[in-house]
Amino acid sequence: MWKDYSSGYIKNNRSSGIAVMIAAFISALLLSLLCGLFYNAWKYEVERIQLEEGGWQSRIAGDIDPGDIEAIKNFARVKDAVVNEKAAQGHETVLDLYFDDMDAVLEDTPRIAEIAGISPETAIYNYELLAMYLIRSPQDTAPRLLFPMFLIIMGMASLSLIVIIHNSFAVSMNARIHQFGIFSSIGATPKQIRVCLLQEAAALCAIPVIAGNLLGIGISMVLIQMVNTLLGSSVSGRHQAVFGYHPLVLVLTLLVTVFTIWISAWLPARKLSRLTPLEAIKNTGELMLKRKKKSPVLTFIFGMEGELAGNALKAQRKALRTASLSLIFSFMAFTLMQCFFTLSGISTRETYFEKYQDVWDIMVTVKDTEADSFAETKEIQTLPGVRSAIVYQKAAAETIITEEEISDEMKSFGGFSHASGNDAVQTEAGWSVNAPIMILDDASFQDYCEEIGITPRLDGAVIRNQIRDVTNPDFRHPRYMPYVKGSNTVSILRKSGEEGTGVEIPVLSYTEHVPALREEYATVDYYELVHFIPMSLWKEIKGQIADAGEDSYICVLGNENADLEELNTLQAEINRIVAGAYVTESENRILKKESNDRQVQGMMAIFGGFCVLLAIIGTGSVFSNTLGFVRQRKREFARYMSVGLTPEEIRKMFCIEALVIAGRPIIITIPLAVITVGYLLKASYLEVEIFLAEAPFVPIAVFMLGIVGTVALAYYLGWRNVRKINLAEALRDDTMM
């Protein structure tokens, strides 16, 4: 049947297969992209584990005789056994084992341990690495989610594609239902019809599947490079991802693609083959123009042509479902994405980059180091190009605030009545609140004292005397007031969660002005009373009242209006000073902003790409509809013309159809976007004017025009084919053929 009929049909009716080919191409592209990205994610993880943990698969430790090591090396399926001196503790020998066949790890390692005279239970396995090769031990209880996640995402992608593209196959197949009715009437079995339809689908999809797969590989390669560019310099400890592709991945991708397309084609083919010959033969493939419901809006706006267009659109509803849904979702996703990223950008800029612009240029985290043992403070502070450099450490403590100490302003909004049990605990002595301690190097503390107008001293604390009006949830425009009256000359600090007398420290001043640090105070716990103390005082009281954080920080402010080059130089200088003696991580404000911008742009490019892809599915479906139903539309228009409609009126009807298809996503999306943005603006306490000044009108308009233009083009091409009507020929009953 295939040779006799289908090959000829495909050759003579190429345009009707366009929708199917586009659907197959897009499916193959998406699935190939996903497989390519997942393979590279897997590869990257394997490389990361090998870099961080090592490539060993199992490890045994104990008193291992050199002779035994040789015996282990010669053990079947063992590739190598390497003595790990780094991991060795005391006199124990640590032996890293590498296997030719990784499946043998769990089976052979206990035996090898026995050869070495070590208890098999003490063997250690590189579970993280083994899990990457789907080797799981019952002892490994950690969730290894990469493969399950991959399977779930692939399954969901495949299902979503089936839902989207099976309609293209259904439309293409249903257009020929009458022909299959004829087949059936002359004795073709349902199976033969199904096989014929699937063979046709295979013939149409072969090239798009290959092309989609190749393009998917190419895009995944570009994306990996983009990720390297975006994250390469800004994520510490990250190694460069190198694109790779295994032939098995291609086989897997092809299998998943073929499965997805086969199911998409099989569903309508099965439905069609189950029709009785009579049901099939009576269906002429014509658009069933039934007056089901009026289109009052179109009729009101465009008159009779509007009503006819509305009727035609209702008749084509099933054929246009993929187009409508894809266009609506693509435009909606694109608009909401643009609005969201704009809002997020404004928020990040206001709350992070602009807020801290004059506070830091270089920020260094000195790992596992106490600030009082950091000896390079002076050297950094005297570096050329450094306006200020504060070395500091954080510590947690608690203090008591009595009712009498609370400021009148704070009392006016209820004192501690709004505080949660975690933030302020009422005790017999008063309210126990958190008192975070910021320990500044002595020089910086003295500078700070001068800034707030008090005599610099190194034996007391400056207390941040400010609290937010907690009854006002607007975090962007908070109202502050004094926390305490500020009459106490000493502050009693004690260890968090411990009863005890604590330590009395002199209070040098209560102030609203805080030192220039990249820190936020009282954002989670509104009732914390922050203490700034000098390093000298900390050395005296340390251990008695507070637990210090593990890391120290250096907050450096460069010259005013310093550019990226200057900051890079400064960062390099500071790194040179601290790198040898400490483990550090450093950030550069301008570089971080640029990196943040690049990441946002990258995310927008990826999301935008998916939106464009959806729009391509939608417009592709519109093209296939306008170009694939020429015969039916010719008959439809011939009927209208035979009762007096002019070609001009029919052209208008075509324009209205295009307008409805392209306009529907806009009409649905714009109100939704306005509501969503309004809600987000309210939730983020941003002014409408600020958003409107930066609102993404241009990209949204370009995307919208892209959709409108493409739909208009599809209808224009369709119109060009349809307008050449020979009335007699078009009205002839084509069921004779």
Place this chain on the structure above:
Amino acid sequence: MESLKVSNLCKTYIIEKRQNNVLRNVSLEIKQGEMVAVMGPSGSGKTTLLYTVSGMDDATAGKVDFFGKEMTGLTANEISDMRLEEMGFVFQQMYMLKNLSIYDNIIMPAYQTSGGKTKKGRAAVNERAKILMQKLGISEVADNDINEVSGGQLQRACICRSLINEPKIIFADEPTGALNKQNSIEVMDELNRINLDGTSILLVTHDMKVAARCERVLYIEDGDIREDITLGKWQKDQDMRVRERTLNDWLVKLGW
């Protein structure tokens, strides 16, 4: 002698929750080599009877014994095979595949049979098709597209297609409905000739002249066969006016 026996055949359509009994306990028998016409007013169930008897549509109830084979309970594939090898169809609208030539349309069903899949079998099919086309006078349009021939030629091509697998019976639904007078006569001449060769024919028609060429005429009304009349075998040189008058009187009596 084998025959097509229909017993208590019912067909009910449910449209928008309303039950429409199109065929009500229809029983009939068509003997091998018999040519039977079904007449009746519009909507009486003539076409439904034809399609249900031939397995083109499912029956709601009843039995169809197709020349010794019980059709009720057969799978869709088995009925398809039966349609391919033992039945021929001629439709008012011809129903030819438009991207195949006249010749390809005719031989296509034969190529689907088990015998038509071998080289030798196909050669036999081609030979048979040529003979049939010659007999029906359409050899010269064999390679034409279906829209390049007249309605009569197309219908004769349809008859060729229905005969290509040498069926036991031809089901014809208004075979002359789309043809002019001359073409109608030609097509009916062919059908009569085929019938004389031994092929049974069950046809549905509104045309008294067509029905008058049949051996027996059934009158169906409200989904049931009300009466039938036997006119006898058609002879080539017979005076058709006598048969037509007899049929007319009978139909008038029935309220036609």
